[in-house]
Amino acid sequence: MLNLVLFGPPGAGKGTQSEKIIAQYKLVHLSTGDLLRSEIRAGTELGLRAKMLMDQGILVPDEVVIGMIENKLKENQAAAGFIFDGFPRTVPQAEALDRLLAQYNTRITVMVALVVNEEELTKRLLIRGQSSGRPDDQNEELIRRRVKEYNDKTAPVANYYESQGKFKAVDGIGGIEEIFQAICEKIETATSNVQG
Ligand code: AMP
Numbered sequence: 023m024l025n026l027v028l029f030g031p032p033g034a035g036k037g038t039q040s041e042k043i044i045a046q047y048k049l050v051h052l053s054t055g056d057l058l059r060s061e062i063r064a065g066t067e068l069g070l071r072a073k074m075l076m077d078q079g080i081l082v083p084d085e086v087v088i089g090m091i092e093n094k095l096k097e098n099q100a101a102a103g104f105i106f107d108g109f110p111r112t113v114p115q116a117e118a119l120d121r122l123l124a125q126y127n128t129r130i131t132v133m134v135a136l137v138v139n140e141e142e143l144t145k146r147l148l149i150r151g152q153s154s155g156r157p158d159d160q161n162e163e164l165i166r167r168r169v170k171e172y173n174d175k176t177a178p179v180a181n182y183y184e185s186q187g188k189f190k191a192v193d194g195i196g197g198i199e200e201i202f203q204a205i206c207e208k209i210e211t212a213t214s215n216v217q218g
Pocket of ligand 1: 032054055056058075076077079080081082083084087107108109110111112115158168
């Protein structure tokens with residue numbers, strides 16, 4: 023199996039690159055942000071609670087997103103692999119993911135981090151906000167809070183994978199195709215080194 027964590031701050035291009043990676047490697051896409059937004063649209067209790075936090079740019083509790091990922095892994099046992107997008111966002115989430123994957127005798131193959139500076143992120147998210155309809159993309163203060171959440175709680179996840187020798191950084195500024203090729207190179211190197 024190929025299990026990829028696509029990592030990076032909000033606005034780094036994870037969604038765009040995920041689509042290309044899925045098409046190339048036939049992976050199941052698991053985006054906790056998308057899963058939470060579909061709970062909101064369905065008007066579930068979980069969605070209502072998550073929305074209050076998401077509208078403030080704050081992370082939802084670990085157990086909520088871990089539970090969602092657990093369900094999706096169970097539903098997709100025949101998958102060729104997964105791309106985790108926007109998850110794990112804390113070290114406890116990364117630890118839980120390792121435990122869940124071990125239950126299926128598999129593991130994370132590689133983490134690819136898209137590196138983009140804060141000014142560029144803010145600019146991209148404000149542009150995305152004009153068409154995405156996402157309330158959390160439309161206000162600069164909220165965007166800066168999301169980037170701060172990322173720096174405080176999510177950036178340490180990179181060290182977690184680094185300590186497992188799985189962290190690979192890619193420059194997230196440039197053409198979509200060029201960035202995609204750089205990601206593919208990291209994946210190819212990791213899969214030629216790792217079995218399973
Ligand atoms: P995203 O679409 O990945 O930018 O996520 C949008 C919002 O959903 C985030 O600002 C968080 O409030 C919430 N969220 C998404 N994924 C996670 C996660 N793995 N852990 C905690 N909160 C999350």
